[in-house]
Amino acid sequence: MSSYISFNIVVEFIALVFAFIFLRKDKSFWKIMITYLGLVVLTEITGKHLRYLHYPNQWVYNIFLLIEAGFVGSVFYFLLKKNKAWIFSGLLLFLLSYGIELCTNGFMRFLSYTNIVSSTIFIFYCLYYYYLLINEEDHHDLKKHAAFWWVTGAVFYYFGGTVCNIMFDYLSSISSETLGYPVRYIVFCVLNFILYSCWSYSFLCRYRQKT
Amino acid sequence: MQISAKDLILLISLASLVFLIAPLFLILYVRSYNIKKKKYTEEKEHMQRIYEQELLNTRIEVQEQTMQTIASDLHDNIGQLLSLSSLILGSVNTEQPEKVKEKITAAHDLTILSIKELRELAKRIQGSQLISSGLHEAMALELDYLKKSLVYAIDFKISGEVKQSNDPDRDIIVFRLFQELLNNIIKHAHATEIGVILEYYGSVFKLKVNDNGSGFNFSEGIGKRGMGLDNIQRRVSMLGGEVSFNSSSGEGTQVTVFIPYSSSV
Numbered sequence: 001m002s003s004y005i006s007f008n009i010v011v012e013f014i015a016l017v018f019a020f021i022f023l024r025k026d027k028s029f030w031k032i033m034i035t036y037l038g039l040v041v042l043t044e045i046t047g048k049h050l051r052y053l054h055y056p057n058q059w060v061y062n063i064f065l066l067i068e069a070g071f072v073g074s075v076f077y078f079l080l081k082k083n084k085a086w087i088f089s090g091l092l093l094f095l096l097s098y099g100i101e102l103c104t105n106g107f108m109r110f111l112s113y114t115n116i117v118s119s120t121i122f123i124f125y126c127l128y129y130y131y132l133l134i135n136e137e138d139h140h141d142l143k144k145h146a147a148f149w150w151v152t153g154a155v156f157y158y159f160g161g162t163v164c165n166i167m168f169d170y171l172s173s174i175s176s177e178t179l180g181y182p183v184r185y186i187v188f189c190v191l192n193f194i195l196y197s198c199w200s201y202s203f204l205c206r207y208r209q210k211t
Numbered sequence: 212m213q214i215s216a217k218d219l220i221l222l223i224s225l226a227s228l229v230f231l232i233a234p235l236f237l238i239l240y241v242r243s244y245n246i247k248k249k250k251y252t253e254e255k256e257h258m259q260r261i262y263e264q265e266l267l268n269t270r271i272e273v274q275e276q277t278m279q280t281i282a283s284d285l286h287d288n289i290g291q292l293l294s295l296s297s298l299i300l301g302s303v304n305t306e307q308p309e310k311v312k313e314k315i316t317a318a319h320d321l322t323i324l325s326i327k328e329l330r331e332l333a334k335r336i337q338g339s340q341l342i343s344s345g346l347h348e349a350m351a352l353e354l355d356y357l358k359k360s361l362v363y364a365i366d367f368k369i370s371g372e373v374k375q376s377n378d379p380d381r382d383i384i385v386f387r388l389f390q391e392l393l394n395n396i397i398k399h400a401h402a403t404e405i406g407v408i409l410e411y412y413g414s415v416f417k418l419k420v421n422d423n424g425s426g427f428n429f430s431e432g433i434g435k436r437g438m439g440l441d442n443i444q445r446r447v448s449m450l451g452g453e454v455s456f457n458s459s460s461g462e463g464t465q466v467t468v469f470i471p472y473s474s475s476v
Binding site (some may be wrong): 072127130133134135138139140142148157158159160162163164167170171183187190191194 | 219220223224227230231232234235238239241242244245246248249252470
């Protein structure tokens with residue numbers, strides 16, 4: 001059982017608990033965070049389980065790419081209300097990349113280029129959100145601004161993971177024993193910690209905003 | 212040159228670190244921009260509060276001046292006329308019928324004069340409320356009243372196309388400025404002639420008030436209590452305008468005020 005518990009799963013699970021506590025009564029798009037984080041934890045456990053059984057698990061993460069794109073796209077759809085064209089264009093680009101890479105590499109290999117494409121699109125959404133925030137006439141109390149913290153978590157995660165995503169194939173080809181330490185795992189532990197800490201805090205902000 | 216796997220990993224780790232620092236600075240920038248926006252909004256709100264307070268003070272001052280004028284007019288003018296007519300009526304002696312008609316006629320004339328004065332006074336009360344419908348009309352009424360005192364020769368000119376303001380709040384401040392300039396002439400200038408020119412140039416209007424009085428030294432006048440020059444300057448700058456004082460001892464004073472004018476077509 002302990003082999004199923006990793007740092008990432010713990011962090012994701014804590015974020016899920018935060019989402020459940022603070023957003024279960026929310027009636028806006030924020031409520032989908034609970035479902036998404038539930039799916040994140042489920043994906044991680046499934047991936048771990050398959051790995052434990054020595055089965056390929058990359059197809060699980062390929063499915064998750066679709067869920068992630070749908071979820072992040074939906075959240076930005078609400079955050080960038082006036083600019084829906086960007087959201088649909090981004091999702092179209094993602095689907096195009098997904099389709100091409102799926103046909104080229106098959107379903108059992110991780111779609112790393114699509115992952116890079118989706119990360120780039122999400123970084124663009126985050127930067128666009130900041131651009132709109134800066135250009136808004138009114139100021140916000142950023143310390144208590146739920147959307148700001150959510151986007152901040154996302155920008156750290158997707159921007160910080162760029163190098164590892166680009167070097168994914170190389171990092172997968174060499175074993176961690178050769179390196180002495182698993183670089184990609186450590187980087188993503190840090191990024192996950194930042195992402196889910198920011199998101200958990202944003203859930204709290206959202207809860208305070210509503211009450 | 213071949214790069215070893217360990218070097219490459221080090222490179223990846225460093226690059227990842229840089230890619231983490233970059234959004235950090237971005238977020239710091241967004242935060243500092245937001246703080247600037249907050250300060251700007253607070254400053255704007257503060258200025259708005261000052262403006263509203265000043266507007267309220269101006270309204271009170273205009274009302275006070277109107278009330279003072281009414282009080283002095285009632286006491287010095289209408290009151291005197293009615294007292295005189297009461298005295299005349301009280302002195303009517305029915306045993307001297309030849310003088311009764313004469314006295315009643317005199318009392319009647321005085322009563323008619325009192326009624327006329329009362330009408331003038333009513334116009335003046337209305338005048339302070341007329342500002343919103345026409346600044347130049349309110350100014351003309353103010354000058355008419357001054358003309359009646361027979362102390363000053365008044366010359367009032369309007370040039371350019373008279374525009375209706377769409378901001379009555381600004382007009383009341385301008386009107387109060389005008390009242391303060393006239394008050395200064397009455398209280399300090401010992402003048403006999405007052406000239407007022409109101410000129411409309413596109414989106415700006417110019418108000419020029421000059422007198423042939425004793426004049427003053429501007430640097431001394433600015434701190435002098437009662438002249439209200441700093442008050443005038445503050446109010447003009449609050450309206451985004453400019454004021455200039457041209458005066459020297461014994462040569463009269465000329466005050467020119469430029470104010471941006473928001474007009475409705």
